[in-house]
Amino acid sequence: YQVLNFGMIVSSALMIWKGLMVVTGSESPIVVVLSGSMEPAFHRGDLLFLTNRIEDPIRVGEIVVFRIEGREIPIVHRVLKIHEKQNGDIKFLTKGDNNAVDDRGLYKRGQHWLEKKDVVGRARGFVPYIGIVTILMNDYPKFKYAVLFLLGLFVLVHRE
Amino acid sequence: LRKNVEDFTGPRERSDLGFVTFDVTADILNGKNNFCSIFDWNVKQLFLYLSAEYSTKNNALNQVVLWDKIMLRGDNPRLFLKDMKSKYFFFDDGNGLKGNRNVTLTLSWNVVPNAGILPLVTGSGHVSVPFPDTYETTKSY
Numbered sequence: 001y002q003v004l005n006f007g008m009i010v011s012s013a014l015m016i017w018k019g020l021m022v023v024t025g026s027e028s029p030i031v032v033v034l035s036g037s038m039e040p041a042f043h044r045g046d047l048l049f050l051t052n053r054i055e056d057p058i059r060v061g062e063i064v065v066f067r068i069e070g071r072e073i074p075i076v077h078r079v080l081k082i083h084e085k086q087n088g089d090i091k092f093l094t095k096g097d098n099n100a101v102d103d104r105g106l107y108k109r110g111q112h113w114l115e116k117k118d119v120v121g122r123a124r125g126f127v128p129y130i131g132i133v134t135i136l137m138n139d140y141p142k143f144k145y146a147v148l149f150l151l152g153l154f155v156l157v158h159r160e
Numbered sequence: 161l162r163k164n165v166e167d168f169t170g171p172r173e174r175s176d177l178g179f180v181t182f183d184v185t186a187d188i189l190n191g192k193n194n195f196c197s198i199f200d201w202n203v204k205q206l207f208l209y210l211s212a213e214y215s216t217k218n219n220a221l222n223q224v225v226l227w228d229k230i231m232l233r234g235d236n237p238r239l240f241l242k243d244m245k246s247k248y249f250f251f252d253d254g255n256g257l258k259g260n261r262n263v264t265l266t267l268s269w270n271v272v273p274n275a276g277i278l279p280l281v282t283g284s285g286h287v288s289v290p291f292p293d294t295y296e297t298t299k300s301y
Binding site (some may be wrong): 061 | 170190204207211218219221222223224225228230232233248253268269270272274275276277278280301
């Protein structure tokens with residue numbers, strides 16, 4: 001029974017996550033802020049809630065989470081400039097609030113603009129600090145195992 | 161909210177570069193009937209930005225942030241900025257600034273809460289900045 005119960009918890013969590021992905025239109029509807037480049041608005045460890053609906057146009061001032069081609073780490077910065085064509089093709093430039101210069105230096109060699117395909121989502125809401133747990137788990141694998149162990153223990157104990 | 165500007169364009173490589181100077185007078189505490197402040201208990205900061213929006217032959221919509229400011233809760237909520245130069249280079253993607261009569265400047269802000277939704281608000285009132293038909297060759301910037 002415990003195995004089934006555990007399976008139920010895992011699959012419910014998965015369903016919720018996938019459901020969130022569909023509703024928000026983003027492949028990563030919740031992200032953790034990894035750097036201080038958006039301070040004082042966001043700090044390392046803050047959790048951001050994203051949407052990525054195609055109907056939402058990208059406009060300056062918005063906070064976007066994007067990935068640079070070939071790189072895994074998502075970056076959370078603000079849109080500084082946009083140039084959009086009649087047919088909806090858009091190219092835009094970003095900059096971190098806490099950075100002195102725009103992100104051109106971060107983009108791929110020869111890349112001057114970001115496009116819709118680079119966007120993971122738009123930040124719509126956030127909760128501070130909570131994401132610190134994922135950062136800790138990443139930086140200190142022992143911590144991750146401890147957390148998983150405790151979770152497992154909790155599930156077992158709870159059943160009785 | 162009021163803005164006044166002067167302007168001239170300069171060619172840089174192959175794209176138009178616009179220079180705009182402006183004044184910003186803003187009172188973020190809006191005092192109407194009920195004196196309600198935007199800075200309530202859940203507002204950590206306001207990210208203000210002045211953006212120029214216009215259309216060109218190349219691109220149906222262009223938006224360029226010219227200037228931004230972070231206003232933290234507790235900072236003076238009144239802005240009296242005069243003769244400000246734009247913080248960021250106002251490059252067009254092409255030569256669409258020359259003779260463009262329809263460049264609109266708007267002040268907007270992103271409300272950053274302590275926790276919760278991140279709304280973007282556009283200020284009421286905007287200023288139109290017509291760009292001249294000729295390029296300025298002397299750099300008096």
